[in-house]
Amino acid sequence: MSKALSPFERSHTVSCAVLVLFIMSGKQSRKSFLACLSLLVFSISESSASVSGECLADADCPTLTAPEQPIPSPVVVDLATVPAQLLSLAKLSDVESGPGVTRLIFTDSDAAGRAYVRSLMEKAELVVREDAMGNIFGRWVGSEPTLPAVGSGSHADAIPNSGAYDGTLGVLGPIEAIAALKRAGFKPKRSIDALMFTSEEPTRFGISCVGSRAMASKLDAVYLDSLTDILNPDHGSFRNAALKAGYANNTLNTKDMLSQCSLGDYGAYYDSFIELHIEQGPELEEENLSIGVVTAIAAPAALRCSFTGDGGHAGAQLMHRRNDALIAAAELSSAVEKFALDTKSDDTVATVGVLKVGPGAINSVPRTADMEIDVRDIDGERRDKVVSKIISRGQEIAKKRNVRWSHEIVNADPPATCAPKVANAIEAAAKKLKLSSKRMVSRAYHDSLFMSEVAPTGMLFIPCHKGFSHRPDEFASAIDIKNGVEALALALASLSLA
Numbered sequence: 288m289s290k291a292l293s294p295f296e297r298s299h300t301v302s303c304a305v306l307v308l309f310i311m312s313g314k315q316s317r318k319s320f321l322a323c324l325s326l327l328v329f330s331i332s333e334s335s336a337s338v339s340g341e342c343l344a345d346a347d348c349p350t351l352t353a354p355e356q357p358i359p360s361p362v363v364v365d366l367a368t369v370p371a372q373l374l375s376l377a378k379l380s381d382v383e384s385g386p387g388v389t390r391l392i393f394t395d396s397d398a399a400g401r402a403y404v405r406s407l408m409e410k411a412e413l414v415v416r417e418d419a420m421g422n423i424f425g426r427w428v429g430s431e432p433t434l435p436a437v438g439s440g441s442h443a444d445a446i447p448n449s450g451a452y453d454g455t456l457g458v459l460g461p462i463e464a465i466a467a468l469k470r471a472g473f474k475p476k477r478s479i480d481a482l483m484f485t486s487e488e489p490t491r492f493g494i495s496c497v498g499s500r501a502m503a504s505k506l507d508a509v510y511l512d513s514l515t516d517i518l519n520p521d522h523g524s525f526r527n528a529a530l531k532a533g534y535a536n537n538t539l540n541t542k543d544m545l546s547q548c549s550l551g552d553y554g555a556y557y558d559s560f561i562e563l564h565i566e567q568g569p570e571l572e573e574e575n576l577s578i579g580v581v582t583a584i585a586a587p588a589a590l591r592c593s594f595t596g597d598g599g600h601a602g603a604q605l606m607h608r609r610n611d612a613l614i615a616a617a618e619l620s621s622a623v624e625k626f627a628l629d630t631k632s633d634d635t636v637a638t639v640g641v642l643k644v645g646p647g648a649i650n651s652v653p654r655t656a657d658m659e660i661d662v663r664d665i666d667g668e669r670r671d672k673v674v675s676k677i678i679s680r681g682q683e684i685a686k687k688r689n690v691r692w693s694h695e696i697v698n699a700d701p702p703a704t705c706a707p708k709v710a711n712a713i714e715a716a717a718k719k720l721k722l723s724s725k726r727m728v729s730r731a732y733h734d735s736l737f738m739s740e741v742a743p744t745g746m747l748f749i750p751c752h753k754g755f756s757h758r759p760d761e762f763a764s765a766i767d768i769k770n771g772v773e774a775l776a777l778a779l780a781s782l783s784l785a
């Protein structure tokens with residue numbers, strides 16, 4: 288069933304009609320007319336030769352044959368523009384004196400960051416709208432504004448003392464990509480959106496990707512209301528914080544707020560979506576490659592578990608009388624590593640990131656050991672098998688060591704497979720720009736994980752220095768940024784014509 292036009296789409300049908308009349312009036316230059324004609328021919332040939340279907344691994348993806356694109360060449364992104372904008376945004380930090388950037392969602396610095404992003408969208412003459420949760424959309428209206436659009440965006444919130452590039456590159460990059468396409472005289476068929484997602488980082492509310500989960504209708508209102516706001520632990524909630532920041536005003540309750548942000552059925556709002564991001568790993572830099580074409584996004588399962596023994600005095604309690612909770616946790620930690628290695632895939636990773644021992648005194652036998660375990664994979668079934676093995680081994684260890692055991696799966700989002708048509712468009716763009724590239728997986732979590740639930744989605748990585756991320760010395764070079772934004776521009780252009 289096709290989706291009814293949103294108010295945003297309806298309001299732009301008129302502006303498109305004006306554009307069409309303008310073209311038909313003959314006042315356009317010969318060059319523009321030819322560009323429009325070639326655009327039409329291209330869109331007809333594209334629609335009869337479109338690639339469809341999902342691909343599960345690199346080997347299954349069809350080899351790319353890049354169609355001749357009627358995209359004016361060159362599409363040029365200035366070397367200094369985006370790096371300078373990234374540094375301007377980085378100055379908007381909750382902790383002005385500290386190292387790096389701290390920008391929690393709905394703080395004053397977040398509001399200033401939003402104003403900055405909106406100002407850049409307006410400068411690029413995009414039509415700006417914000418939804419009930421503060422997701423920002425800057426639209427370049429295409430010649431067929433009723434068609435599902437092409438989107439590109441990321442997040443601008445930053446964990447404490449992090450860097451200037453994570454997320455922000457994917458917010459500012461698309462705005463500059465659109466500006467470059469405009470300068471080159473390109474006219475999109477599908478509208479192209481630059482997006483900024485609300486609250487990708489879990490810092491303030493304990494859950495990641497709040498905005499994109501809502502767009503994908505993957506967030507439960509009762510659950511969202513139950514989350515603690517670390518900046519207002521007694522009375523806070525996501526909706527209260529959104530209201531305070533000037534959003535959610537026209538919503539009845541959290542459920543209504545979430546439903547207002549939903550993008551509807553798969554493919555209804557976006558025909559394709561690309562997230563530009565720093566790699567946050569060392570592969571591209573080590574292999575001296577410019578562009579990473581992401582084929583799959585790993586997703587974590589989070590497991591919280593506890594061993595509880597009886598404790599005792601470290602001197603008086605003889606070894607054979609003990610049921611030490613920490614030793615049980617140590618045994619399980621080794622098993623966690625083993626189960627991940629046993630899959631024989633680099634894509635399976637498992638980490639005991641938290642281990643709290645109680646009562647935590649040198650002269651006390653550990654009574655409690657609380658663990659938090661993160662298991663990630665691009666293969667959801669394989670990841671869940673590792674989680675099951677960890678749980679049953681925990682039970683066995685508890686029995687053997689006479690300690691009590693409890694566990695809870697906190698979260699297990701499904702991993703995402705990127706859409707071949709988006710990966711192909713990114714790869715074709717890199718090829719056209721004569722940039723080296725490779726297909727790879729994203730081991731970190733991104734808004735794209737949820738966007739893949741509502742639209743064919745892909746990610747474009749650029750190298751970052753030594754793979755450093757979420758730390759003040761996170762860095763991407765001006766040339767890598769320029770290359771990434773230019774490749775993004777060409778990919779968006781070709782997808783807008785599809």
Ligand SMILES: [Zn+2]
Pocket residue numbers: 442453454487564733
């Ligand atoms: Zn990010």
